Amino acid sequence: MSHSLGIRQAQKQKTRQALLDAALVLLEEQSLSSLGLREVTRAVGVAPTAFYRHFRSTADLGVALVEEALGSLHPMIGATVSADGDTDERIARAVDLIAHHVDAYPAHVRFIARERHGGVAPVREAIRRELTRFAEEVKAELAGHPEAEGWRDDDLLMLATLYVDQMLMTASLFLEALEYGGRERERAADLATRQLRLISTGREHWPK
Amino acid sequence: MSHSLGIRQAQKQKTRQALLDAALVLLEEQSLSSLGLREVTRAVGVAPTAFYRHFRSTADLGVALVEEALGSLHPMIGATVSADGDTDERIARAVDLIAHHVDAYPAHVRFIARERHGGVAPVREAIRRELTRFAEEVKAELAGHPEAEGWRDDDLLMLATLYVDQMLMTASLFLEALEYGGRERERAADLATRQLRLISTGREHWPK
DNA sequence: TGTACATCAGTGAACGCGCGTTCACTGATGTAC
DNA sequence: TGTACATCAGTGAACGCGCGTTCACTGATGTAC
Numbered sequence: 001m002s003h004s005l006g007i008r009q010a011q012k013q014k015t016r017q018a019l020l021d022a023a024l025v026l027l028e029e030q031s032l033s034s035l036g037l038r039e040v041t042r043a044v045g046v047a048p049t050a051f052y053r054h055f056r057s058t059a060d061l062g063v064a065l066v067e068e069a070l071g072s073l074h075p076m077i078g079a080t081v082s083a084d085g086d087t088d089e090r091i092a093r094a095v096d097l098i099a100h101h102v103d104a105y106p107a108h109v110r111f112i113a114r115e116r117h118g119g120v121a122p123v124r125e126a127i128r129r130e131l132t133r134f135a136e137e138v139k140a141e142l143a144g145h146p147e148a149e150g151w152r153d154d155d156l157l158m159l160a161t162l163y164v165d166q167m168l169m170t171a172s173l174f175l176e177a178l179e180y181g182g183r184e185r186e187r188a189a190d191l192a193t194r195q196l197r198l199i200s201t202g203r204e205h206w207p208k
Numbered sequence: 209m210s211h212s213l214g215i216r217q218a219q220k221q222k223t224r225q226a227l228l229d230a231a232l233v234l235l236e237e238q239s240l241s242s243l244g245l246r247e248v249t250r251a252v253g254v255a256p257t258a259f260y261r262h263f264r265s266t267a268d269l270g271v272a273l274v275e276e277a278l279g280s281l282h283p284m285i286g287a288t289v290s291a292d293g294d295t296d297e298r299i300a301r302a303v304d305l306i307a308h309h310v311d312a313y314p315a316h317v318r319f320i321a322r323e324r325h326g327g328v329a330p331v332r333e334a335i336r337r338e339l340t341r342f343a344e345e346v347k348a349e350l351a352g353h354p355e356a357e358g359w360r361d362d363d364l365l366m367l368a369t370l371y372v373d374q375m376l377m378t379a380s381l382f383l384e385a386l387e388y389g390g391r392e393r394e395r396a397a398d399l400a401t402r403q404l405r406l407i408s409t410g411r412e413h414w415p416k
Numbered sequence: 417t418g419t420a421c422a423t424c425a426g427t428g429a430a431c432g433c434g435c436g437t438t439c440a441c442t443g444a445t446g447t448a449c
Numbered sequence: 450t451g452t453a454c455a456t457c458a459g460t461g462a463a464c465g466c467g468c469g470t471t472c473a474c475t476g477a478t479g480t481a482c
Binding site: 191202206 | 235237238239241242318321322324325326327336362363366367369370373377380384399402403406407408409410411412413414415
């Protein structure tokens with residue numbers, strides 16, 4: 001769109017984003033099902049009632065956060081499973097991409113890891129839906145590679161699902177490393193690399 | 209011990225267990241960080257203050273639940289990675305054991321999946337500690353098999369960690385299937401079976 | 417451009433409610449002799 | 450076995466507090482003419 005938003009709309013979006021940002025910070029130390037609407041508005045500096053101009057409830061805000069968090073993850077996917085280089089180079093690149101994503105968006109990663117199995121059903125649903133979509137995209141990407149020749153469709157989806165889950169496991173391992181500091185980061189990268197290598201080995205020898 | 213507990217001790221343990229049981233039921237629909245002490249005592253039918261005779265806080269109760277939940281999982285581990293039969297038989301048996309465990313202790317499985325990355329630090333820590341212990345036990349079990357010959361120690365631990373995480377992923381998939389009903393259960397079993405088969409293939413062709 | 421009216425994001429007071437925690441207590445159970 | 454005292458799991462009243470939600474409001478922004 002070329003015409004800029006009206007002043008009113010722009011201000012509203014700004015407040016909405018401030019609410020999302022404040023919630024994300026508060027969610028580093030608690031889970032969504034205990035997040036209070038007043039906490040969030042207090043952190044932003046608006047009246048509690050202003051919350052209702054943007055979200056019906058904290059669960060509703062949570063669903064919006066899912067879209068934000070997994071939206072930021074989306075561009076990373078294509079790159080992670082892209083085809084250049086040999087297996088080891090691709091694995092190293094994927095682990096590196098995950099590590100940098102965690103550095104750039106730690107709160108988003110934590111939110112997804114926490115609420116994927118969390119206590120708020122609509123948010124769990126939203127995450128499940130997005131991750132299913134991711135797996136299908138990874139599958140499509142895999143199907144484009146020559147290695148995928150002869151693979152059954154459902155085996156490809158199985159592999160894609162394994163990659164997506166492994167990506168999340170690795171991301172949350174890097175997140176812990178970020179908190180603990182020390183050599184945890186290298187240990188996480190090393191573990192993730194070898195696990196991906198084992199999966200790749202299985203993939204190469206998969207009986208088609 | 210041969211002598212039975214005194215009446216007082218027995219009654220105290222009974223109340224404590226009732227608190228744990230009630231909490232576990234309440235935690236099916238919310239997460240620990242939003243669980244109220246009064247909710248729990250109300251469900252049991254004791255005064256709120258009675259709670260303090262057993263736990264300092266709901267976080268403390270959470271740690272006790274971790275021990276209960278992962279204790280029930282413990283006997284299953286040896287059986288899951290035991291050596292009898294060929295690869296496919298072993299995989300089928302493992303998937304079956306996981307499915308039955310989820311049927312038998314759904315609330316325990318949900319609790320662990322939810323609080324592993326939940327908002328209560330001491331509980332996350334307790335789960336992490338137990339899962340590390342599990343991975344080391346699986347590693348020891350794997351090391352006893354002939355297939356492990358020539359494997360480096362850290363590669364064995366890497367594989368064990370992958371198995372433990374995969375077990376949890378599968379368990380939580382079965383849990384969702386339990387909620388949704390329909391053919392989800394078979395689909396979950398099928399996916400888990402093929403993912404374990406891929407891991408096994410990688411294991412067989414692992415470059416030692 | 418100027419005027420008159422409509423819209424609506426954010427306000428602030430008020431509400432009833434359930435929370436965690438304290439305290440002194442009760443009465444059944446345990447123990448010493 | 451009986452008695453006198455100690456222990457301690459569970460009670461119930463009371464507290465101050467922050468919660469989510471309602472409501473009528475204000476005043477800047479938007480729109481029609």
